[in-house]
Amino acid sequence: MAKAEKRAVHMKGIRSRILKTAENLFLEQGYKTTTIRQIVQDSGITSGSIYNIYEDKEHLFAALIDEFLNDAANRVGEALEDRTPEQRLVGFIAMELYSVEKSPVIREMMYAAHSSPLIMESVIENHAYLAREIWDARRHTKIESLSTALLLSEGAVASYVLCFDFSEKLDYSAIRKRVMFSILRTLGLDTRETNKLIAYMEENKDLWLSLADQVLHHSEEIKA
Structure with a gap:
């Protein structure tokens, strides 16, 4: 193996160890509490090596979220291979919504x-990767682009995340359904389609x- 290839493999191993350590800490105690110092201590990777790859904690977290999203899209694709694009998108978003309801740490992240x-x-x-086929199959008169629609959709998801911190206990099931309704309608689905997908x-x-x-x-699966 050439020197450049060895270095690439070495750097990939360092990056993997950083992300796995960060993942464990983020899932255990949340984003805000986790520090680069803790990641250094638990991973055995020097802070210099971490900052050589990631500019700061936010960029490290962004890399981890990107891995989560890619993995989620792949798993939904495999589990719902015989389903419609609309059902796959619902499954992808539903994973987020139900996880938020179940775990305070996930909510914080x-x-x-x-x-x-x-x-x-x-x-x-x-999300655009999963929504493009749905978007292109429909006519849109009020929203100019898929990116705009998805940004508005994420605003709906963010409101769902925030509602769990209200002092008053709310009807989370009703809000979850309303959030999904808003997302699907924003993407151009009619009310009948939307209600069927919410039931799904x-x-x-x-x-x-x-x-x-x-x-x-997923890092535990890789380790096993």
Whole structure:
């Protein structure tokens, strides 16, 4: 193996170890509490090596979120291979919504992601990958682009994340359905299609949570 290839393999191993360590810490204690110093201590990688790859904690977190999103899209694609593009998109978003409801740590991470323009650009790109076929099959008169539609859709998801921190306990199930309704209608689906897909989402809650759990612990699968 050439020297350049050895270095590339070495750097890939360092990056993998950093991301796995960061993933464990983020999932254990959230984004805000986790520090680069903790990642250094737990990974055994020097801070200089980490900053050589990632500009700061936000960029490291963005790389991890990107891995989560890619893994989620692949798992949804495999699990719903025989389903429609609309159902696959619903499954992808439902994984996020049900995970937010289940875990305070995921809520905190989702809030951090939605507060970062850097991360939101990646989120929109990943959603566009799944939504493009749906978008192109419909006529749109009020919204100029898919990116605009997805940005508005992420605003709906962000509102769902925030509602769990209200002092008053709300009807999360109703809000979740309303969020999905808003997303699908923004993408151009009619009310009848949308309501059928919301029912599909609710009927398959266990599947979405199972897929989300696999994504959040994918590093353990690789290790095994």
